[in-house]
Amino acid sequence: xxxxxxxxxxxxxxxxxxxxxxxxxxxxxxxxxxxxxxxxxxxxxxxxxxxxxxxxxxxxxxxxxxxxxxxxxxxxxxxxxxxxxxxxxxxxxxxxxxxxxxxxxxxxxxxxxxxxxxxxxxxxxxxxxxxxxxxxxxxxxx
Amino acid sequence: xxxxxxxxxxxxxxxxxxxxxxxxxxxxxxxxxxxxxxxxxxxxxxxxxxxxxxxxxxxxxxxxxxxxxxxxxxxxxxxxxxxxxxxxxxxxxxxxxxxxxxxxxxxxxxxxxxxxxxxxxxxxxxxxxxxxxxxxxxxxxxxxxxxxxxxxxxxxxxxxxxxxxxxxxxxxxxxxxxxxxxxxxxxxxxxxxxxxxxxxxxxxxxxxxxxxxxxxxxxxxxxxxxxxxxxxxxxxxxxxxxxxxxxxxxxxxxxxxxxxxxxxxxxxxxxxxxxxxxxxxxxxxxxxxxxxxxxxxxxxxxxxxxxxxxxxxxxxxxxxxxxxxxxxxxxxxxxxxxxxxxxxxxxxxxxxxxxxxxxxxxxxxxxxxxxxxxxxxxxxxxxxxxxxxxxxxxxxxxxxxxxxx
Numbered sequence: 240x241x242x243x244x245x246x247x248x249x250x251x252x253x254x255x256x257x258x259x260x261x262x263x264x265x266x267x268x269x270x271x272x273x274x275x276x277x278x279x280x281x282x283x284x285x286x287x288x289x290x291x292x293x294x295x296x297x298x299x300x301x302x303x304x305x306x307x308x309x310x311x312x313x314x315x316x317x318x319x320x321x322x323x324x325x326x327x328x329x330x331x332x333x334x335x336x337x338x339x340x341x342x343x344x345x346x347x348x349x350x351x352x353x354x355x356x357x358x359x360x361x362x363x364x365x366x367x368x369x370x371x372x373x374x375x376x377x378x379x380x381x
Numbered sequence: 382x383x384x385x386x387x388x389x390x391x392x393x394x395x396x397x398x399x400x401x402x403x404x405x406x407x408x409x410x411x412x413x414x415x416x417x418x419x420x421x422x423x424x425x426x427x428x429x430x431x432x433x434x435x436x437x438x439x440x441x442x443x444x445x446x447x448x449x450x451x452x453x454x455x456x457x458x459x460x461x462x463x464x465x466x467x468x469x470x471x472x473x474x475x476x477x478x479x480x481x482x483x484x485x486x487x488x489x490x491x492x493x494x495x496x497x498x499x500x501x502x503x504x505x506x507x508x509x510x511x512x513x514x515x516x517x518x519x520x521x522x523x524x525x526x527x528x529x530x531x532x533x534x535x536x537x538x539x540x541x542x543x544x545x546x547x548x549x550x551x552x553x554x555x556x557x558x559x560x561x562x563x564x565x566x567x568x569x570x571x572x573x574x575x576x577x578x579x580x581x582x583x584x585x586x587x588x589x590x591x592x593x594x595x596x597x598x599x600x601x602x603x604x605x606x607x608x609x610x611x612x613x614x615x616x617x618x619x620x621x622x623x624x625x626x627x628x629x630x631x632x633x634x635x636x637x638x639x640x641x642x643x644x645x646x647x648x649x650x651x652x653x654x655x656x657x658x659x660x661x662x663x664x665x666x667x668x669x670x671x672x673x674x675x676x677x678x679x680x681x682x683x684x685x686x687x688x689x690x691x692x693x694x695x696x697x698x699x700x701x702x703x704x705x706x707x708x709x710x711x712x713x714x715x716x717x718x719x720x721x722x723x724x725x726x727x728x729x730x731x732x733x734x735x736x737x738x739x740x741x742x743x744x745x746x747x748x749x750x751x752x753x754x755x756x757x758x759x760x761x762x763x764x765x766x767x768x769x770x771x772x773x774x775x776x777x778x779x780x781x782x783x784x785x786x
Contacts, residue, residue: 260784314785
């Protein structure tokens with residue numbers, strides 16, 4: 240599936256929830272369920288400082304596709320991170336760089352991505368794009 | 382005399398707004414309080430009818446603005462019981478007041494001297510001093526806080542060595558709600574000949590402030606945490622000290638005579654007020670303090686104590702609840718963590734229910750870390766909060782906890 244198709248499935252999923260409580264309950268489940276990152280990557284090198292909640296991010300390139308894992312100490316942040324990963328992980332760096340993340344707005348989570356929100360998610364997206372750019376440059380130079 | 386909370390609430394327009402479709406329940410008063418329409422209207426009236434630059438014009442409006450501005454200074458001096466209005470310097474707020482002091486007190490600290498602060502200080506009453514001590518190669522010593530959230534007075538006393546030249550501490554802790562024994566701390570520090578600076582940011586709205594009774598040398602405060610506008614506050618300074626200290630910033634208003642190669646300076650407090658002041662802010666601050674005075678700070682205190690006690694009792698019944706800050710003398714602040722749950726998650730869910738609390742380290746990172754935490758949830762109260770709101774808040778918190786567990 241393309242990024243766009245994956246984003247659409249997330250939008251469809253969230254369309255089922257009538258109120259904020261169900262939506263957040265689902266996010267919390269996503270946050271709790273997914274073992275997102277290998278413990279060995281939960282170090283300072285992979286830490287994205289978001290002031291209040293900490294986010295760890297790991298990216299690697301396999302067969303020209305970028306694979307992402309992440310974790311956070313706040314479960315709602317982790318839930319949103321898992322949505323981002325679901326949509327972006329396994330795609331080519333070029334696609335990730337060009338991806339439209341508007342789906343987070345469509346499911347009513349845009350406030351979590353405000354640059355002033357102290358949860359690390361915005362920094363996480365920037366970090367993913369940095370990785371994507373680096374992988375892209377590396378592949379072009381190879 | 383009891384105060385009529387519903388009448389007070391009607392004075393605060395923002396309290397009838399909605400957040401995420403739910404009525405706003407505002408419990409972030411430690412960050413900033415809401416403003417009554419009297420304050421909002423005072424600022425509007427100034428710009429509509431009185432706006433002019435102060436202290437310079439011969440014309441009517443300038444004289445009017447100057448009179449109002451200086452009358453506000455006199456009122457604020459009386460409000461905190463300063464000996465004279467010359468002891469009130471207007472600043473942008475507590476942070477600027479303390480930065481001003483950390484600049485002009487430089488010559489009072491030499492290499493090898495010591496300065497004392499406490500472990501419960503806001504970054505604003507910590508970092509300016511830390512940087513001053515680094516510049517002057519002086520030692521910044523930190524008085525520890527007991528697990529309950531109080532200053533251990535025996536330790537404080539012991540740490541007051543003859544080398545201590547400056548002592549700075551909060552009147553009320555923004556994280557713990559502790560009301561410090563500022564009068565006794567000042568007395569002990571003065572016995573050592575130290576200059577005493579009190580950070581009053583959290584105090585003005587919640588407790589009577591009498592600078593002569595405390596007997597401190599400086600007292601810093603902000604209007605916006607006491608129902609006044611943002612960007613304005615003040616510094617009380619003992620007149621004899623202000624007179625002999627050097628200026629902070631240079632420019633208009635603060636000078637006496639100027640030549641290209643030299644200048645003499647105005648008397649205090651104008652000496653410390655370079656540039657065009659925030660006149661509307663000063664008038665708004667005066668109106669806010671008059672509003673508090675009209676309701677009666679003792680009545681407000683009684684009401685807030687009742688809310689605090691009720692909220693504490695309800696919170697303590699929640700499984701896994703840990704209230705941070707259990708000082709015997711405490712006001713208006715409830716900091717807490719719930720076992721296994723991140724403050725950010727709790728704050729996010731409370732926000733969805735229309736409830737504004739603060740989460741994080743509250744600009745007191747070393748203090749929060751000393752409890753082995755990265756953050757807390759903080760609900761902080763004001764005169765317009767009600768028992769019903771406490772019930773709504775605790776019920777919402779329980780709902781959030783249930784969702785997260």
